[in-house]
Amino acid sequence: MPNKQKLKVVLYWHMHQPEYRDQRNGEYYLPWTYLHAIKDYVDMAAHLEAVPEARAVINFVPTLLEQIDDYAQQVQHFLHNTGSIKDPLLTALAEPVLVSATDHRLRLIKECLRANRQHMIDRFPAYAQLATIADWLLNHPEAMVYTSEQFFFDLLMWYHLSWMGETVRRSDPRVKRLLEQQSTYSLHDRHELLGIIGELLSTLIGRYRTLAERNQVELSVTPYAHPIMPLLLDIQSAREAIPDVTLPSLQTYPGGDERVRWHLTHGLEVFKHYFGYLPRGCWPSEGSLSESTLQLLDEYSFDWTASGESVLRNSLHKPAENNDLCGTESVHHAYRLHDTKTTIFFRDDGLSDLIGFTYADWKADDAVANLVHHLENIAAACKDQPDSMASIILDGENAWEYYPENGYYFLRALYERLSTHPDLELTTFSDCLDANITPTELPHLVAGSWVYGTLSTWIGDTDKNTGWNMLGDAKQAFDRVLASGKLDTERQAQAEHQLAICEGSDWFWWFGDYNSAESVECFEYLYRSHLANLYHLLGEAPPSYLSQVFSHGSGQPAMGGTMRPGQATD
Numbered sequence: 001m002p003n004k005q006k007l008k009v010v011l012y013w014h015m016h017q018p019e020y021r022d023q024r025n026g027e028y029y030l031p032w033t034y035l036h037a038i039k040d041y042v043d044m045a046a047h048l049e050a051v052p053e054a055r056a057v058i059n060f061v062p063t064l065l066e067q068i069d070d071y072a073q074q075v076q077h078f079l080h081n082t083g084s085i086k087d088p089l090l091t092a093l094a095e096p097v098l099v100s101a102t103d104h105r106l107r108l109i110k111e112c113l114r115a116n117r118q119h120m121i122d123r124f125p126a127y128a129q130l131a132t133i134a135d136w137l138l139n140h141p142e143a144m145v146y147t148s149e150q151f152f153f154d155l156l157m158w159y160h161l162s163w164m165g166e167t168v169r170r171s172d173p174r175v176k177r178l179l180e181q182q183s184t185y186s187l188h189d190r191h192e193l194l195g196i197i198g199e200l201l202s203t204l205i206g207r208y209r210t211l212a213e214r215n216q217v218e219l220s221v222t223p224y225a226h227p228i229m230p231l232l233l234d235i236q237s238a239r240e241a242i243p244d245v246t247l248p249s250l251q252t253y254p255g256g257d258e259r260v261r262w263h264l265t266h267g268l269e270v271f272k273h274y275f276g277y278l279p280r281g282c283w284p285s286e287g288s289l290s291e292s293t294l295q296l297l298d299e300y301s302f303d304w305t306a307s308g309e310s311v312l313r314n315s316l317h318k319p320a321e322n323n324d325l326c327g328t329e330s331v332h333h334a335y336r337l338h339d340t341k342t343t344i345f346f347r348d349d350g351l352s353d354l355i356g357f358t359y360a361d362w363k364a365d366d367a368v369a370n371l372v373h374h375l376e377n378i379a380a381a382c383k384d385q386p387d388s389m390a391s392i393i394l395d396g397e398n399a400w401e402y403y404p405e406n407g408y409y410f411l412r413a414l415y416e417r418l419s420t421h422p423d424l425e426l427t428t429f430s431d432c433l434d435a436n437i438t439p440t441e442l443p444h445l446v447a448g449s450w451v452y453g454t455l456s457t458w459i460g461d462t463d464k465n466t467g468w469n470m471l472g473d474a475k476q477a478f479d480r481v482l483a484s485g486k487l488d489t490e491r492q493a494q495a496e497h498q499l500a501i502c503e504g505s506d507w508f509w510w511f512g513d514y515n516s517a518e519s520v521e522c523f524e525y526l527y528r529s530h531l532a533n534l535y536h537l538l539g540e541a542p543p544s545y546l547s548q549v550f551s552h553g554s555g556q557p558a559m560g561g562t563m564r565p566g567q568a569t570d
Contacts, residue, residue, distance in 0.1 A: 004383075004422075004423065005383060005384075005386050006379070006422075006423055006424055006425040007375065007378055007379035007382055007388060007389065007390060007423060007424050007425065008388070008389035008390070008425050008427045008432055008435075008437075009375060009389070009390050009392070009418060009424050009425065009426055009427065010056075010057055010345070010389065010390070010391050010392065010393075010426075010427060010428060010429055010432070011055075011056045011057070011392050011414075011418075011426065012056070012057040012058075012059065012283075012306065012347075012391060012392065012393040012394075012429075013044060013056060013057070013058050013059070013394070013395070013396030014059045014222075014283055014393065014394070014395055014396055015036075015040075015041055015058065015059060015060050015061065015064060015396045015397060016059075016061045016064060016222070016226060016395065016396075016397075017032055017033045017036060017061070017063070017064045017067065017397075018063065018225075018226065018501075018504050018505075018506035018507075018526075019063045019067070019225060019501045019504065019530075020032065020033060020067065020526070021067065021070070021086075022529065022533065023494070023497070023498055023501070023530075023533050024533055024536070025086070026070075026086050027086045027087070027088075028086060028087040028088070029522070029525075029526055029529075030522060030526075031087055031088075031089045031090070031111070033064065033067040033068065033071065034067075034068075034071045034087065034090065034197070034201060035163045036397040037068050037071070037200065037201055037204055038160075038163060038164055038165060038168070038197055038200045038201065039163050039164060039165050039397075039400070039401075039406060040165070040396060040397035040398075040400055040406070041068075041204055041396070041397065042165040042167065042168060042200050042204060043165040043166055043167050043168075043400070043406055043407070043408070043411070044058070044396055044411070045204065045207040045208060045211065046165065046167035046168075046171075047167070047411045047412055047415055048211055048216060048217060048415070049207070049211070050167075050412065050415075051412070051415040051416055051419055052216065053419035053420065053426075054216065054415035054416075054418070054419040054426055055216060055217070055218075055419070055426040055427055055428055055431075056216075056217055056218075056426070056428075057217070057218045057219075057220060057281070057428050057429055058208060058211075058217050058218070058219055058220070058396065059219070059220045059221070059222060059283040059396075060208075060219065060221070060222075060271075060274075061222045061225075061226050061285075062221065062222065062223075062224045062225075062266065062267045062270035062271060063224065063225050063226065063501070063504075065205060065270055065271075065274050066270060068201060068204060068205060069205065069274070071087070071090075071201050072198060072201035072202040072204075074086060074087075074090075075090070075194060075195075075197060075198035075201060075202075076198055076202065078094060078194070079191070079194065079195055079198060088111075089108075089111055089112075089156075089159075090194070090197075092108055092152075092156055093156045093157070093160060093190055093193070093194060094190065094191065094194050096187050098149050098152055098153070102141065102144050102145075105144055105147075105152065106137075106138065106141055106144065108152060108155075108156075109134045109137060109138060109152075109155070110138065111159075112134065112155045112156060112158075112159040113131060113134055113135075115159065115162055115163065115401070116401040116402060117131075119401060119402065119403065119404060119405075119406075120162040120163070120401055121162060123162075124158065124161070124162060124179075126154075126158060126182040126183060127158035127159075127161075127162055130151070130154060130155045130158055133151070134155060150184060153185055153190065154183050154184070154185055156190070157178070157185045157189065157190060157193060160193055160197065161175070161178060161179060161193070164196075165200070165406065166405045166406040166407075166408040167408070168196075168200065170408075172196065174192060174196060175193075175196060178192070178193060205274050205275075208275075209274070209275050209276070212275065217428075218279075218280075218281065218428035218429065218430050218431070219271075219275055219279055220279050220280075220281035220282060220283050220429075221267050221268060221271040221279045221281075221282055221283070222267060222282065222283050222284070222285055223260065223263035223264050223267045223282075223284070223285060224262070224263040224264075224266040224267040224270065224500055225263060225500040225501050225503060225504040226285040226286075226504045226505050226506065227259070227260070227263055227285055227500075227503040227504055227505060228285055228286060228288045228449070228455065228458050228459075228505045228508070229260050229263075229284055229285065229288060229289075229290075229293045229296070230288050230289065230290035230292070230293050230447045230455060231253065231288075231455060231458065231459060231468075232253050232256040232259055232260050232503065233253075233256045233257060233260055233290065233292045233293060233296075234252070234256070234290070234292060234447075235247060235248070235250065235251060235252060235253055235459070235468070236251070236252075237290045237292075237447035237455070238447070238454070238455040238456070238459050238460060240290070240314075240446045240447040240448070241314055241446055241447060241448045241453055241454040241455065241456075242454050242455075242456060242460065245456065245459070245460045246460055246461075246465065247459065247460070247465065248459070248464075248465035248466070248468040248469045248472070249465075249469055250468050250469050250471075250472035253468075253471075253472060253475065254472065254475045254476055254479055255475070255479065257296075259475075259499075259500075259503060260293075260296060261296070262496065262500065263500060263503070264282075264296065264297075264300055266500070268300075279302075280302065280303040280304065280429075280430045280433075281302060281303060281304045281305065281306075281429055281430065282297055282300075282302045282304075282305050283305070283306060284297070284305055284306075284307070285505050286449045286450060286451060286457070286458075286505055287306060287307040287308045287311070287347065287393070287449050287450030287451075288307070288447075288448070288449040288450075288455065288458075288505075289305065289307045289311060289344070289445060289447065289448070289449075290445065290447035291337065291444075291445045291447075293447075294337050294340055294342060294344070294445060295340060297342050298340040298341055298342045302342050303341075303342065303343065303430060303433055304334075304342060304343045304344070304345060304429045304430065304433060305342055305343075305344055305345075306344065306345045306346065306347065306391065306393060306429070307344060307346055307347065307448070307449070307450060308346065308347045308349060308393075308448070308449060308450030308451070308453055308566045309331045309346050309347050309348060309349040309350075309450075309453075309566055309567070310349065310448065310450075310452055310453025310454075310566060310567055311346065311445070311446065311448040311449070311450070311453045312329075312331055312335070312346040312442075313453060314446040314448055314453045315442060315444055315445050315446045316329050316442075325377065325378050325381035325382065326378065326381040326382035326385055326388050328440065329440075330388075331346045331347070331348055331349075331391075332348070332378060332382060332388045332389060332390055333385075333387060333388060333389070333439070333440045334387065334389065334432065334433075334437055334438075334439040334440070335439050335440050335441070335442040336439035336440070336441060336442060337441075337442045337444075337445050338441060338442070338443060343429075343433060343439050344439075344442070344445075345389075345391045345429055345432075346391060347391050347392070347393040347450055347566060348390050348391055348392060349450075349565070349566030349567050350374070351371065351374055351375070351390065351392050352392050352393050352394045352566060353394075353565045353566055353567075354367075354370070354371060354374075355371070355392065355394055355399065356394045356395070356399050356565070357399075357565060359371070359403075359410060360399065360402040360403045360407075364404075364409035364410040364413050365409075365413055367410055368410065368413040368414050368417050369417075371414070372417055372418070372421065372424070375390060375418075375421075375424055376423060376424075378390055379423045379424060386437070387437040387438050387439075389427075389432055389437070391429075393450070450566050451564045451565075451566065452564075452566070452567060453566075453567070457508070457509055457564065458505055458508040458509060459508065461511075461512055463511035463512050463513075463550060463551040464508050464511045464512060466511075466550050466551070467507060467508050467511050467527065467550075467551075468508070470527075470528075470531060470543075470545070470546075471502055471503065471531070473543060474499070474502060474531050474534050474535065475499065477534075477535065477538055477540050478495060478499055478534065478538060481495075481538040481539065481540065482495075486539070487538070487539075491537060494537050495534060495537040495538055498530065498533050498534045498537055499534055501530050502527070502530045502531055502534055506523065507523055507524075507526070507527035507530075509523075510522075510523035510524070510551075510553075511523075511524065511551040512551065512553070513551075513552060513553055513554045513555060514553075514554075514555040515553040515555050516553050516555060516556060517552065517553040517554055518553070519553060520551055520552060520553030521549075521552075521553070524549060524550065524551045525549075528546045531546055532546050
């Protein structure tokens, strides 16, 4: 009998953090880049290294790669007494003396509680005890005068130990010893932990490069600062999925085509700098595609791209309740838009959202068994269709703090089960193309993203539209100053880079009262700061409205708002 056709399965992890640095002084406003690096990016590499038969596709945003590299260099320079660390939280861990001001120490306490209480704080009794004291101090700040520096140093140590990758906690004897010590950490202990953090940061990108060189991982790229390309190209494209959407007064983003090309060109340059070659695939920021976006990706010779299942459904006018697993219009096929060569793979929203939102509360073996069962059903339905495949696509960092042990048991079981399953083949998008799968022709593509199949997460409500109007004003100032010729080459390059940061998607994601107040406050402040920096580089006075908060949060979204399901739920 001929060999049974296996269902191709692609696990696609998107690694993404926006630009947290102030471009004027290089200081970091939020620590999420290095914290996710030592926890989630390190763990993902380790799980793949531990199961050599496993395959995956990994996407890195170029601004994330640059920040990881910057952190690694800063830590190494500090440890060799040749430079300083420009992240307040890492500085507090590293410096021998703690700033004594009460407001500084209160802020430090708040920062050291920014972790999942169940899985990252309460898991460690010593950290949980410190957190209880910290909670009380936040409600009784007048008692700060009675707290010793040792309390803060222990709190800083436990915060970073809790953000350490689970694979590191299990394998590094230095980390094991620091965990067992529990309290009274010395300056030497703190520098030892900083050194471990530096090692993890310095070797991280190289580990993924090695995984790619041995063809266990395919690496892909995102436009430089993670912009929503369809909106830069045509703000009106938001109407394709939501015809009655309320758009900003900015009707067209000035020079949008040129700006998208800048992000694509510079994104590829950064990717090649760190990995030594050009990628075949592009994850368009948030899976946001439109016909004009796809045509540009085709022009840049990308072999493949990917988006959300709802984008396919909208393009085919197919209702969400239609769950045909392997029909001619199924999400389990590759597609190609007429007159383009770039193949589109669409996310299986159901499977991806199970990992992102459901399995965290399950036992790992039960969760993996459930996912495999779903894949087996797809494989059975597609047994006579050799071009079928399943794409599981989600954030590579944000789900795992909601899992026990940072998803250690789930991820290890997932890779082991899928890499040895008789009816499933873990593979990559490029290998699917090299296996000569035949894409289904897509007559039309409705602009949208992997979130609900629309662009509503980034445009359409009052706060998001205000953000776009601010960006439009800044771009017009940018164009005016460049046309005047008053900027030298270096200053112009700095302004172009700062503009790119302002064009990133993350600021608009967080605007809106359905997000948490703390998150909105942070990202709204960062956005206004980045815009103000752009005006500074242009030699222009910033508009007075940049001094005014324009978005407030009051919601309690799932996973803190860092992730959203692919399809809207009523």
